[in-house]
Amino acid sequence: MTPQPSYRILRAAWIMARAFTPHLVLAPLALPWTLLSVVPGTLRCGLYLDPTRTGMVMLYRSNPILDVLVLFPVMMVAFAAYFGAASALMSLAGWLALSLPAVTLMFMVGLLFLLPRGGGSLFPWGPETPKGQRWEVAGLAQLPGTRLTGIQLALRVLGTVPPAGAVVVATANSADLYRQYQAFGFTGGPKHRVHRVIT
Numbered sequence: 001m002t003p004q005p006s007y008r009i010l011r012a013a014w015i016m017a018r019a020f021t022p023h024l025v026l027a028p029l030a031l032p033w034t035l036l037s038v039v040p041g042t043l044r045c046g047l048y049l050d051p052t053r054t055g056m057v058m059l060y061r062s063n064p065i066l067d068v069l070v071l072f073p074v075m076m077v078a079f080a081a082y083f084g085a086a087s088a089l090m091s092l093a094g095w096l097a098l099s100l101p102a103v104t105l106m107f108m109v110g111l112l113f114l115l116p117r118g119g120g121s122l123f124p125w126g127p128e129t130p131k132g133q134r135w136e137v138a139g140l141a142q143l144p145g146t147r148l149t150g151i152q153l154a155l156r157v158l159g160t161v162p163p164a165g166a167v168v169v170a171t172a173n174s175a176d177l178y179r180q181y182q183a184f185g186f187t188g189g190p191k192h193r194v195h196r197v198i199t
Contacts, residue, residue: 003157005045012038012047012056012139019141019150020173029106032078034139039074040067041138048157055142055149059157062125062134062169121191124169128189130197135162137170140177155184158198166198 006012016034017027038058041047046060086100124136137158142150162168172178172192186194 001156002160003048003153005042006047006049006056007042008049008053009035009038009042009047011053012042012049012058015049015054015056015143016139016141018143026109029109032107036071036074036078037139040070043070047139048153050142050149050153052146052149054146055151055153056139057137057141057150057154057157058139059135059137059154059161059168062136121171121193124171124193125195126189126191126193128193129169129195130167132165132167132197133163135166135168135198137168140170151180151184158196162198164198168196168198170194 013031013034014027016038017030018024020034021027021030038047041058041060044060044066046058047056048059049056089100124138125134137154140150140154142148158168168186170181170186170193172181172194175192178188178192178194181194182188186196188194
């Protein structure tokens with residue numbers, strides 16, 4: 001069965017938030033950031049969920065400029081909502097507005113869980129990456145307690161979506177995931193970057 005793109009942004013963001021945080025209690029802190037990271041891939045028809053909706057992967061043609069153009073309006077709306085809420089709280093009850101810095105700090109802690117660990121690269125390609133049309137694997141995740149749903153989905157998507165000759169790139173978020181990528185045919189590079197040429 002060929003995987004079909006999904007538009008379930010909230011479900012995918014929750015899977016990522018839950019997969020990348022150590023405890024269920026911390027997952028909501030990462031949720032705003034995972035929402036922002038899922039939007040570009042979803043709008044570019046690159047979000048895939050497995051049939052059980054416990055695993056996800058994003059695979060899309062790599063274009064950082066397009067990602068920024070997509071995220072810029074989303075970020076502007078988020079900032080407008082944040083500052084709108086701040087001014088509304090100030091007019092209702094000034095003491096409530098004092099809670100905004102604490103809430104903001106909590107969400108910044110959530111962002112820390114999503115940063116590459118162990119010296120991982122912020123960009124999935126480098127000088128070791130072969131030339132060619134680049135496709136990016138991002139957000140490979142599965143809910144805790146599930147067994148390989150994200151990886152099995154990623155393998156199905158890799159087998160059907162990118163054209164022959166495409167260079168699929170990714171950054172592994174952990175040493176374990178870096179080894180798993182290599183076990184599935186990716187070539188390892190520095191800073192947990194991996195690549196694979198589709199044949």
